[in-house]
Amino acid sequence: MQVTETIRYVGVNDHQVDLFEGQYHVPNGMSYNSYVILDEKVAVMDTVDIHFGEEWMANVKAVLAGRTPDYLIVQHMEPDHSANISRFLEEYPQATVVATAKAFVMMKQFFGNDYADRRIVASEMSELSLGAHTLHFVMAPMVHWPEVMVTYESSEKVLFSADGFGKFGALDCDEPWDDEARRYYIGIVGKYGVQVQALLKKAAALDIAVICPLHGPVLTSDLSHYVNLYQLWSTYTPEKKAVVIAYASVYGNTKEVALMMAEELRKKGQEVIVHDLARCDMAQAVADAFCCSSLVLASITYNADCYPCMKTFINQLVEHNYQNRIVGFIENGSWAPMAAKVMQKMLEGCKKLTFAENVVTVRGAVTELAKPQVKEQMSALAAELK
Structure with a gap:
């Protein structure tokens, strides 16, 4: 050639x-x-x-x-x-x-x-x-x-x-x-x-x-x-105003919440990319997180921590100097939900991250009884991600 x-x-x-x-x-x-x-x-x-x-x-x-x-x-x-x-x-x-x-x-x-x-x-x-x-x-x-x-x-x-x-x-x-x-x-x-x-x-x-x-x-x-x-x-500048939702789910309940969050954001006119961290190409999920202006991390609480594939994802973000983004959290825990706290702490060494104040917390499954409260939390988080 x-x-x-x-x-x-x-x-x-x-x-x-x-x-x-x-x-x-x-x-x-x-x-x-x-x-x-x-x-x-x-x-x-x-x-x-x-x-x-x-x-x-x-x-x-x-x-x-x-x-x-x-x-x-x-x-x-x-x-x-x-x-x-x-x-x-x-x-x-x-x-x-x-x-x-x-x-x-x-x-x-x-x-x-x-x-x-x-x-x-x-x-x-x-x-x-x-x-x-x-x-x-x-x-x-x-x-x-x-x-x-x-x-x-x-x-x-x-x-x-x-x-x-x-x-x-x-x-x-x-x-x-x-x-x-x-x-x-x-x-x-x-x-x-x-x-x-x-x-x-x-x-x-x-x-x-x-x-x-x-x-x-x-x-x-x-x-x-x-x-x-x-x-x-x-310069770690987002290419576009969009939200990546990266989730780690075991029995499908956290996945359901992540998809509900994606629907809520799309109703508000946001572009959304969703990644199942247990199955996706991790490098693609990381690249999308750098491409987009906002990120939502959704994880079950696992051994008083977040789920292993979520830890891997966050470590990848930190290692590659993730910065200058808005980050929100969704956590699930049947008796002691604390994944959001763990995930935020893992990211605290990153520069210029804005952490959303509203956290979506689920205890087990989104039952009909719990759904109104979860949707209210989602709406509040979606407003911050703009």
């Missing part, structure tokens, strides 16, 4: 993987992207996952057409991108590897070699000329590992963005970008909004026409759309 006349795609699609990083469902697989820049000197941008070394090397050699690469640029040392560094450098012993100082420390850890005799240590806005192309290296620590850099090629205005602007899904699957990119960003990078903001400010000073990420499609048009989404995600 041609990115431009002189920049070629040599990555691979992975349809073998079911869980990316052992936890994210990827029904449409993954892409591991790599690129070759053809000039007076030739640069290869990153490698791919270990399981696709043969395919990747074949792709590289096909594009090289007998030429010898001069440089291997390593932007990120996570194994899905770096696993074939040693293999490449053995295949091309005259090639120089270019990376950050921290990346070379990691190479020693992964491969037992820091390539001190054949390396260039990149620093902030250091340059490498290939002839007509000039690479400018931009440091991007903690987006999302500490050794990360991105690379700007100034003649064709191409940003090689490492994990930035990546998404789940192989390139031979036709699907919208936003949803799987959001799920990828929140899960993989979401904790590091401050660091992403720092990188976006650097990128704003560059004239970018093409974005080449390490996962997902090459972006060539409407770049402001993708940048604007990254601006929202990295």
